[in-house]
Amino acid sequence: MGAFSFLINSSIGKKIIMGITGIFLVVFLAVHCFVNSLIFVNDGGELFNKAAEFMAHNILIRTMEIFLFLGLIIHALQGMNLTFKNMNARKVKYYKFNGNANSKWYSRSMGLLGTLLALFLILHLKHFWYVSRLTEEITSGEDTLFGEMKEVFANPIVVAAYIIGVISLTYHLLHGFQSAFQSLGLNHRKYTPFIKSLGFWYSIIISVLFAAMPLAVHFGWIK
Amino acid sequence: MSGNMNLTLKVWRQKSNKDKGNFEEFKVNDISPDMSFLEMFDVLNEQLISKGNEPIAFDHDCREGICGMCSMFINGRPHGPKEGITTCQLHMRSFADGDTIIVEPWRANAFPVIKDLVVDRSAFDRIVSAGGFVSVNTGNAQDGNAIPISKNDADIAFAAAACIGCGACVAACKNASAMLFVSAKINQLAHLPQGQPERMQRARAMVHQMDKEGFGACTNTGACSAECPKEISLVNIAAMNCEFVKANVVDSHE
Structure with a gap:
C-alpha cells in the first residue's frame, strides 16, 4: 500500500479528514452567519438581498459552493463510517457505563448530533438553497430571499425545527471545533487554551445569531 | 468492629471465552474501610472457597499501582470512582456502608474475556x-x-x-x-x-x-x-x- 492510501485508510487518517473538513465547514458557517446577520440591519432586507444576490452570482462563491458540498458530504460519510466502526469496537456493552464522570455528553454524541444536523440540512436546503438556486422564483424578481425567509418562518413548526437544528449545531461545534485541532496534531499548552476558548465563544455566538434569525422574522422583530 | 461495612457486589461471572456469562450477586460483611478493593475481593474469594464454590478470577500482581495488571470496571468506571489510581490503590472508604457495587471486566472486542474479570490484553x-x-x-x-x-x-x-x-x-x-x-x-x-x-x-x-x-x-x-x-x-x-x-x-x- 502506498504511503498516502495507508495514511487516509488508517484510523488516524480518517480523523484527520474529519478535522480538515470540519474546520472548512466552521469557516463556511462564519461567512454564512455574517451574511445572514445583515437582516438585523432592519432595512426590510435590502442589504441582505443585495448580499444574497452577490453570493448567488459571483463565480468564486459558486465555485466554493461545489467544494462546500464536497466537504460536507465527505464529513458526513466519513463521520457515519467512523461512528459505525467505533460502535462495533465494543460488541458486548457495559451493564453500567458512567461516561459523565470522565467526558462531556456531547463529545460522546457527535454521531447523533451530526444526524440531527443532516436532517435539519435537508429541510434547510429545500427552504432556501433549492428555491434560490434551482428555481426562477428569485432570479425572475418575483420574490426576494428575504421575502422567502418571511414566508418560511411564518410557520411556527418550521421555527421550532430550526431551533432544534441550531441547538444540535451548538453542541456539535462545542466539541468539534477544538477536537479538529487535536486531530490535526495541534495541541500545545501555549495555544490550546486559546483554541478552546475561541471554539467555545464561536459556538455560542454563531448559535445565538442563527437562532435569532427565525425567531426575529417569525415574531416580526425585524420588518 | 465498628465502622466496618456490609456491601452487596454484583460481579460478572463467565466460565470461559465461549461462555455467555452473567452477573452474580454476593454479600460481603464486616469489610474494613482501610482495605483495598482487591483485598475485599480476597475476602470474598475466601468465603467462596470455604463454601466450596469457584473463586472469582481477577487480575492482580504488584498491588502498589505500578504493574498495570489489575483491571475491573467498577460502577461504570475503570479502576472505580477515584482519579489517578489503579484498583489496588482504591480503598473501601471510597464506598459507603450498604452500597451495591457493580464489577465488570474491561469491554472491547480487542480485549476478549478469558474468565470472569480477566481479559486478554x-x-x-x-x-x-x-x-x-x-x-x-x-x-x-x-x-x-x-x-x-x-x-x-x-x-x-x-x-x-x-x-x-x-x-x-x-x-x-x-x-x-x-x-x-x-x-x-x-x-x-x-x-x-x-x-x-x-x-x-x-x-x-x-x-x-x-x-x-x-x-x-x-x-x-x-x-x-x-x-x-x-x-x-x-x-x-x-x-x-x-x-x-x-x-x-x-x-x-x-
Missing part, C-alpha cells in the same frame, strides 16, 4: 512488538547526563513512559480506542535519542497494528486521559497524529 503486547522498541545496542546503563537530553524532552518522555499498559483508556473510551496507550509508547521513544533511528517506521508499524487489533478510532472525548491511573496527557495523541502523518508523508522508507 495481549493486543497491547503485539502493538509494542510491532515497533515499541529500539534495536540499537544501548550497552550498559549510562552514567547520568552522559547523553545530553534537554529537560523538556526528558520530562515529556518520562511522563509518557509512566504508562503501565493497564488498558483503562480502552475500557473508558466509548469507541474502545487504544490511542492513548499507543501514543504514549510512540511519544516516549520519539523524545529520546535512542528512539530516533526507527522513529518513522515505529509510528507506522504501531498504528497499523493498533488498527488491525480492532480498536476503535479516537473522537477526542478525553475519557481515556481522565481515567488513566498515570494521567497520561491527550497531548500524546496529538503528537502521535503528527508523527504518523510525518511518517507517511515525509519519510522515504516504505
Whole structure:
C-alpha cells in the first residue's frame, strides 16, 4: 500500500479528514452567519438581498459552493463510517457505563448530533438553497430571499425545527471545533487554551445569531 | 468492629471465552474501610472457597499501582470512582456502608474475556512488538547526563513512559480506542535519542497494528486521559497524529 492510501485508510487518517473538513465547514458557517446577520440591519432586507444576490452570482462563491458540498458530504460519510466502526469496537456493552464522570455528553454524541444536523440540512436546503438556486422564483424578481425567509418562518413548526437544528449545531461545534485541532496534531499548552476558548465563544455566538434569525422574522422583530 | 461495612457486589461471572456469562450477586460483611478493593475481593474469594464454590478470577500482581495488571470496571468506571489510581490503590472508604457495587471486566472486542474479570490484553503486547522498541545496542546503563537530553524532552518522555499498559483508556473510551496507550509508547521513544533511528517506521508499524487489533478510532472525548491511573496527557495523541502523518508523508522508507 502506498504511503498516502495507508495514511487516509488508517484510523488516524480518517480523523484527520474529519478535522480538515470540519474546520472548512466552521469557516463556511462564519461567512454564512455574517451574511445572514445583515437582516438585523432592519432595512426590510435590502442589504441582505443585495448580499444574497452577490453570493448567488459571483463565480468564486459558486465555485466554493461545489467544494462546500464536497466537504460536507465527505464529513458526513466519513463521520457515519467512523461512528459505525467505533460502535462495533465494543460488541458486548457495559451493564453500567458512567461516561459523565470522565467526558462531556456531547463529545460522546457527535454521531447523533451530526444526524440531527443532516436532517435539519435537508429541510434547510429545500427552504432556501433549492428555491434560490434551482428555481426562477428569485432570479425572475418575483420574490426576494428575504421575502422567502418571511414566508418560511411564518410557520411556527418550521421555527421550532430550526431551533432544534441550531441547538444540535451548538453542541456539535462545542466539541468539534477544538477536537479538529487535536486531530490535526495541534495541541500545545501555549495555544490550546486559546483554541478552546475561541471554539467555545464561536459556538455560542454563531448559535445565538442563527437562532435569532427565525425567531426575529417569525415574531416580526425585524420588518 | 465498628465502622466496618456490609456491601452487596454484583460481579460478572463467565466460565470461559465461549461462555455467555452473567452477573452474580454476593454479600460481603464486616469489610474494613482501610482495605483495598482487591483485598475485599480476597475476602470474598475466601468465603467462596470455604463454601466450596469457584473463586472469582481477577487480575492482580504488584498491588502498589505500578504493574498495570489489575483491571475491573467498577460502577461504570475503570479502576472505580477515584482519579489517578489503579484498583489496588482504591480503598473501601471510597464506598459507603450498604452500597451495591457493580464489577465488570474491561469491554472491547480487542480485549476478549478469558474468565470472569480477566481479559486478554495481549493486543497491547503485539502493538509494542510491532515497533515499541529500539534495536540499537544501548550497552550498559549510562552514567547520568552522559547523553545530553534537554529537560523538556526528558520530562515529556518520562511522563509518557509512566504508562503501565493497564488498558483503562480502552475500557473508558466509548469507541474502545487504544490511542492513548499507543501514543504514549510512540511519544516516549520519539523524545529520546535512542528512539530516533526507527522513529518513522515505529509510528507506522504501531498504528497499523493498533488498527488491525480492532480498536476503535479516537473522537477526542478525553475519557481515556481522565481515567488513566498515570494521567497520561491527550497531548500524546496529538503528537502521535503528527508523527504518523510525518511518517507517511515525509519519510522515504516504505
